[in-house]
Amino acid sequence: MAELFWASMTELARLIATKAVSPVEVVRAHLDRIATLDPGLEAYITVCPERALDLARAAEGALMVGQPIGPLHGVPYALKDLYDTAGIRTTGGSRIFAERVPQADATVARRLGHAGAILLGKLNMVEFAYGPEGLNSHYGHSRNPWDRAAHRMAGGSSSGSGVAVAAGLAPGALGSDTGGSIRIPASLCGITGLKPTYGRVSRSGVLPLAWSMDHVGPMTRSAADCALMLGAIAGYDAADPSTSVLPVPDYAAALSGTVKGLRIGLLRAFFLEGATPEVRSAVEAAAATLAGGGAVVDEVDLAAVMTHAAAASMPIVACEALAYHAELLRTRAAEYDPDIARRLRVGAFVSGMHYVRAQQVRALVREAVDAALARHDVLLAPSTPIVAPAVDAREVTLGDGPSDVRSALIRFTRPFNLSGHPACSLPCGFTPAGLPVGLQLVGRPFDEATVLRVADAFQHLTDFHARRPVLG
Numbered sequence: 001m002a003e004l005f006w007a008s009m010t011e012l013a014r015l016i017a018t019k020a021v022s023p024v025e026v027v028r029a030h031l032d033r034i035a036t037l038d039p040g041l042e043a044y045i046t047v048c049p050e051r052a053l054d055l056a057r058a059a060e061g062a063l064m065v066g067q068p069i070g071p072l073h074g075v076p077y078a079l080k081d082l083y084d085t086a087g088i089r090t091t092g093g094s095r096i097f098a099e100r101v102p103q104a105d106a107t108v109a110r111r112l113g114h115a116g117a118i119l120l121g122k123l124n125m126v127e128f129a130y131g132p133e134g135l136n137s138h139y140g141h142s143r144n145p146w147d148r149a150a151h152r153m154a155g156g157s158s159s160g161s162g163v164a165v166a167a168g169l170a171p172g173a174l175g176s177d178t179g180g181s182i183r184i185p186a187s188l189c190g191i192t193g194l195k196p197t198y199g200r201v202s203r204s205g206v207l208p209l210a211w212s213m214d215h216v217g218p219m220t221r222s223a224a225d226c227a228l229m230l231g232a233i234a235g236y237d238a239a240d241p242s243t244s245v246l247p248v249p250d251y252a253a254a255l256s257g258t259v260k261g262l263r264i265g266l267l268r269a270f271f272l273e274g275a276t277p278e279v280r281s282a283v284e285a286a287a288a289t290l291a292g293g294g295a296v297v298d299e300v301d302l303a304a305v306m307t308h309a310a311a312a313s314m315p316i317v318a319c320e321a322l323a324y325h326a327e328l329l330r331t332r333a334a335e336y337d338p339d340i341a342r343r344l345r346v347g348a349f350v351s352g353m354h355y356v357r358a359q360q361v362r363a364l365v366r367e368a369v370d371a372a373l374a375r376h377d378v379l380l381a382p383s384t385p386i387v388a389p390a391v392d393a394r395e396v397t398l399g400d401g402p403s404d405v406r407s408a409l410i411r412f413t414r415p416f417n418l419s420g421h422p423a424c425s426l427p428c429g430f431t432p433a434g435l436p437v438g439l440q441l442v443g444r445p446f447d448e449a450t451v452l453r454v455a456d457a458f459q460h461l462t463d464f465h466a467r468r469p470v471l472g
Helices: 009-017 023-041 049-064 107-114 159-166 183-189 223-233 277-292 309-335 338-349 352-375 405-410 415-419 448-461
Strands: 044-047 076-080 118-123 172-177 192-195 215-220 263-267 296-300 378-382 395-398 401-404 423-430 436-443
Touching: 009 023, 009 049, 009 223, 023 044, 023 049, 023 076, 023 118, 044 159, 049 118, 076 159, 107 118, 107 223, 118 159, 159 172, 159 183, 159 215, 172 192, 172 223, 183 192, 183 423, 183 436, 192 223, 192 448, 215 223, 223 423, 223 448, 263 277, 263 352, 277 296, 277 378, 277 423, 277 436, 277 448, 309 338, 309 352, 309 415, 352 378, 352 415, 352 436, 378 448, 395 405, 401 405, 423 448, 436 448
Parallel strands: 076 118, 076 172, 263 296, 263 378
Antiparallel strands: 044 118, 172 215, 192 215, 192 423, 378 436, 395 401, 423 436
16 A cells, blocks of 8 residues: 555554554554655654564564454554653653663553554654744754745644654654643644643653643544544553543544534634734634534633733743752753753742742633633634744744744643643644644543544544645
């Protein structure tokens, strides 16, 4: 079968299970593409070809003798390089951990292995996940595949995850999201990325940035594939006390292909009004498409609390990040990227009073989002107010005025890290220059099923998720 590297995880699982293709063919197709294209994209930090092929041969052997198989049997994937992997280095995108080799897998890596998935390698990222642009001075700046010549930002901190999935170097990946680090690269790279509810997926064995804001989740080319991956990794884990004991639903079964009768709240104030005209136009068109599919769309105003989200997020992340890095900063500060070190040190200047006030604002944001979702099944907004900027861009003009790039990229995503609600980014259009635009869907706590249902229905109504960058 030609171009196996563009097949979805769902399709690959079906082809492998029916023996239409072998796991070895699939893994080799992806490894060949990585060898050809990754030197120009810098999506991977570590590739594991021998291990991946050994696992693929074992998966093929299991099929041949009729052994029971999991939902991802023989399907390759990749991990952001902050997930512990036994015997494979986990760098966190930093020189400090360049030779760090964990003895055990992160819980989610182990669960994917039990589902039959095969790890291709570890993906590039912003050092210690602290930044939305997707830049890394140690392992290279991942290049957005939609415009390699101009070297546009891939988005961060899960930059390698976004690039690898968009460019066909992996059919799916795991990222992490503290202020938007799954949804921002998903938006800029034109893929589908899901930040689950806080507590839905274990973070045991995942290098932290801010313990009360960190989420881990799937990054794929479709909502159906996000549902497949989420089903494999979600659920209570005794090794992570923040995980919920609520049962894990059948996410794939929730994908009805229709939004008829669902209530969708369009976030215009602060969100659409703050986006550039080309982003606003694409998101409004997406809302019209969903309305045409039978959804009831009306406007929701959360601006009164959202304008305070940035001020609340900063002290929480800064304090919690410094708590993890304080000793490393004391003993190995010179090995950090200087910008990352400066940002980490900010936590030392946040008082206990500011941290508590930020948590109080956080509660207000959560209550406001909950109230809106009491009247709606999902909320709809842009994922990012801009499309992928040039890698050296520092300022942009938004719908409501100028902004630095970093603040612009996280403006619409970090409120839902504060609130902990599930949120998904998926492509909803392209600019005249051919750059993807991201749509964000936000749902009730632990209702990823409805978020994915709406995303999947939109992807049945449109083909934006099926478009591919031209890479030669």
